[in-house]
Amino acid sequence: MLRRQFLHLTGLSSTGLLLSGCGASYLADVAGTLTEPFNQKIEELLLKPQTPVPELPISQIEPEQLLINTFGFTPKIDPAKYRLTIDGEVNHPLQLSLDEIYKLPFRSMVIRHVCVEGWAAIVQWGGVPLRELIQLAQPKDGAKYVYFQSADRYYESWDMTSCLHPQTLMAYQKNGEPLPIDNGAPLRLAAPIKLGYKQSKWVTRITVKSQLLRNQGYWEDQGYEWFAGL
């Protein structure tokens, strides 16, 4: 069990004790619930949907800084059998093999990967822009959200605007090498505009939705902020 989960479950810690006996996490939830809608509006306003975030020189890549964070286990995926499913509110649901994905337009970027924990690493990611995949599937009118299912049962949901950002990639390359399994091979989300926990690894299924479901993401359902824009 992660230390933070332990602290969360035990309710151990906190100035909350000093503020009240209600339990610090509960009060934090209230504070978050009251202010997050407003903060999310600001985040959406700040996001420039089609403007790429300035990229960094290759010489600044920090291979040692990128820590491996996984909520559970590391799934083993046979690349030959792997299929990416794209479905949901689309006119043209489809399944793609890795070879088919490799033939789609490729984009490389050197960006800052920022973790919710506070650390950051400059990384090169290469892959297919997510918007290419979404366009292939032809989303229906009113498609506003996208869900990502991973082989390790991690799940995430994004707003469509961020998915269509030119630097939101389904990446299969890291720092010029094929994506390592620990970093999410064969296919993972990578984008400079969202915190690390939004960037699912080992993605097997992309589902377009018109509504956000009750389950919004593995960490979001435990209290993390949903939009998590950078």
Add this chain to the structure above:
Amino acid sequence: MTSDSVERQPVRLPKLPKQAILAKTFHWINVVSVFIMLTSGLQIYNANPVFGGRQGMHIFPLFTLGGWLAGGRDWHFAAMTLFALNLLWYGLYILVTRRWKHRFVGGNDVKALQVGRNEKRKAYAWHRIVYTAIVPILLLAIFTGIGMYKPAQFYWIVDAFGGWEALRIVHFMTVPAIIGFAIAHSLLALKVGGTQLIESMFW
């Protein structure tokens, strides 16, 4: 001295210090919001200590707010708007009322420290220097905080500090700066005006 002789003294009411209601309002909101920012910030710090990473020294839980990382972030992002807007309106207020001219450090304080012989006046000069100096530190906390909150949109803030790690360190260093300030500010206020001055700022 007997109680009798005390009663015969002519009654001289001391002139109690008074503060403008808006100054008190600012001070209260600032104290509360900075307290939340600081303790929730230390909670966030514990997820990955700025110094030493996961192996680094963690802040004792008594001084942290939120219970875990998400709770700390909830508090931090709830209080940031309050903290920043409070500082903003106060800034406008001291500009409009020209309080900045006579309520903050000025040339007369420097002169008092350099050539003055009045110890009380010197303490007062120090008091004004200290509470004036905290203003740019509070602004720096906001500026670096915006850079960390939205580093992709405000990449130029990250660049201005030469990178993420430096930005993080500067943002964190506002914590010891504010704690040091709070101690010095309280002690100097006590020295300059006693508990009466301190109470006048709160009630």
